[in-house]
Amino acid sequence: MQYVSTRGEAPNLGFIDTLLTGLARDGGLYVPKSWPHFSKKEIRALRGKSYEEIAFAVLSPFVDGEIDDADLKRMIGEAYATFRHPAVAPLVQTGANAFILELFHGTTLAFKDVAMQLLARLMDHALEVRGERSTIVGATSGDTGGAAIDAFGGRDRTDIFILFPHGKVSPVQQRQMTTSAHANVHAIAVRGTFDDCQDLVKAMFNDVKFRDRMQLAGVNSINWARIMAQIVYYFTAAISLGGPDRKISFTVPTGNFGDIFAGYVAKRMGLPIGKLVIATNDNDILARTLKTGRYEMRGVAATTSPSMDIQISSNFERLLFEVHDRDAGKVRRLMESLKQSQAFEIEKDALAAITRDFKAGKVTEKQVAKTIKETLEATGYLLDPHTAVGVHVAAKHEKPNAPMVTLATAHPAKFPAAVKSACGIDPALPSWLADLMQREERYEVLDADIETVESFIARHARISS
Numbered sequence: 523m524q525y526v527s528t529r530g531e532a533p534n535l536g537f538i539d540t541l542l543t544g545l546a547r548d549g550g551l552y553v554p555k556s557w558p559h560f561s562k563k564e565i566r567a568l569r570g571k572s573y574e575e576i577a578f579a580v581l582s583p584f585v586d587g588e589i590d591d592a593d594l595k596r597m598i599g600e601a602y603a604t605f606r607h608p609a610v611a612p613l614v615q616t617g618a619n620a621f622i623l624e625l626f627h628g629t630t631l632a633f634k635d636v637a638m639q640l641l642a643r644l645m646d647h648a649l650e651v652r653g654e655r656s657t658i659v660g661a662t663s664g665d666t667g668g669a670a671i672d673a674f675g676g677r678d679r680t681d682i683f684i685l686f687p688h689g690k691v692s693p694v695q696q697r698q699m700t701t702s703a704h705a706n707v708h709a710i711a712v713r714g715t716f717d718d719c720q721d722l723v724k725a726m727f728n729d730v731k732f733r734d735r736m737q738l739a740g741v742n743s744i745n746w747a748r749i750m751a752q753i754v755y756y757f758t759a760a761i762s763l764g765g766p767d768r769k770i771s772f773t774v775p776t777g778n779f780g781d782i783f784a785g786y787v788a789k790r791m792g793l794p795i796g797k798l799v800i801a802t803n804d805n806d807i808l809a810r811t812l813k814t815g816r817y818e819m820r821g822v823a824a825t826t827s828p829s830m831d832i833q834i835s836s837n838f839e840r841l842l843f844e845v846h847d848r849d850a851g852k853v854r855r856l857m858e859s860l861k862q863s864q865a866f867e868i869e870k871d872a873l874a875a876i877t878r879d880f881k882a883g884k885v886t887e888k889q890v891a892k893t894i895k896e897t898l899e900a901t902g903y904l905l906d907p908h909t910a911v912g913v914h915v916a917a918k919h920e921k922p923n924a925p926m927v928t929l930a931t932a933h934p935a936k937f938p939a940a941v942k943s944a945c946g947i948d949p950a951l952p953s954w955l956a957d958l959m960q961r962e963e964r965y966e967v968l969d970a971d972i973e974t975v976e977s978f979i980a981r982h983a984r985i986s987s
């Protein structure tokens with residue numbers, strides 16, 4: 523399997539190179555040259571299999587023999603052994619056609635663990651085989667950072683630098699990043715927004731000299747392997763609800779568009795998915811884009827679902843590539859317009875292709891709190907604010923006799939203040955995190971300035987010594 527850049531000017535790469543590269547050298551994102559396809563018969567054959575077995579079946583065509591099957595199976599097994607639920611990603615029914623896919627049973631209580639635990643093992647394996655080291659840089663609005671630090675902390679072949687927006691993540695999220703005891707972990711609070719952090723990460727990748735000197739690698743969803751690992755739970759959920767002989771729809775609390783793009787890929791691979799519904803908080807750039815065809819940045823609003831407080835939804839570029847029939851020139855022009863004027867227009871045909879597969883809805887802060895309270899009263903189920911955004915939008919898109927699955931992207935205990943204020947319950951952290959708020963913090967506060975951040979990384983990455 524070869525991987526191509528959405529901007530068409532970077533070399534095509536195999537799986538391992540794509541895994542270790544992160545952002546393409548032309549600023550684009552890698553996608554597989556073609557989508558692997560599963561027939562209905564092949565999907566039916568996955569019924570009754572474990573999460574790990576389905577993961578191996580779904581991921582193999584993307585890895586395409588670049589890692590031995592036995593090693594891949596071992597890494598999948600180890601990654602999901604860290605999960606506290608035997609099903610890894612269990613489904614809970616909350617209404618006649620309403621289901622919640624719990625993706626928060628990993629170590630840091632967010633869906634990011636699903637991909638990150640595997641990604642760390644895949645990267646470690648690839649670096650060991652090649653005898654190389656990497657400097658990982660990542661941007662987080664709260665959850666990617668904690669998951670990456672947990673997965674990469676203490677690994678010999680990597681140093682990890684995570685940029686988060688100073689004062690804009692929840693206290694639990696912050697401490698998951700700042701209390702690591704591992705010397706290879708560096709948490710950086712950036713004076714700015716998540717978009718500033720993401721811009722800095724992209725700027726470091728686009729600084730070819732720095733990128734090569736530091737052997738940069740990425741763990742955000744710019745890294746194809748992150749998306750790849752997230753495809754699996756669309757398969758497990760759909761199969762357990764009667765797929766492929768029944769269409770299943772999914773609603774996804776969305777920020778950087780990685781999670782829902784994984785659902786789109788599952789559909790392209792032959793999984794019968796009805797609609798993919800984008801659920802946004804007040805930062806509703808994607809909902810506005812689907813309505814008007816104009817992607818237009820405005821200021822970021824702080825919400826109770828801070829992990830979705832995003833304007834530049836980086837994986838939307840992968841969808842733009844698909845709906846423009848993989849015309850990289852068109853993608854380059856749209857991205858240039860975004861850089862120059864903070865906006866771009868989507869042509870009519872491309873927009874029609876997007877709205878064939880995707881719907882979208884926005885949820886206000888009041889509605890988030892109301893959804894948490896009402897869901898608890900009606901079903902006894904406690905939602906986190908991100909999942910509440912999803913549940914609110916899902917209810918508007920449910921159809922009789924058609925299962926609608928909302929992705930539960932975080933555990934309520936990551937956002938206790940918002941949950942308590944919505945419904946009066948103070949959700950407790952699980953035992954392995956019970957002393958989190960008493961652990962000592964270690965982090966750096968830096969300006970959102972590329973030279974400042976690069977020089978901090980150059981001084982601390984073991985690669986430069």
Ligand SMILES: Cc1ncc(COP(=O)(O)O)c(C=O)c1O
Pocket residue numbers: 632633664665666743775776777778779780781782829830908931932
């Ligand atoms: C809890 C939670 N929900 C939803 C999202 C949005 O996911 P994505 O960025 O893949 O759209 C994030 C951040 O990525 C998150 O941390």
Ligand SMILES: N[C@@H](CCOP(=O)(O)O)C(=O)O
Pocket residue numbers: 661662663664665666667741742743744777778780829830
């Ligand atoms: N919400 C994310 C933002 C980064 O998203 P990613 O999927 O590209 O890593 C977070 O929690 O950090």
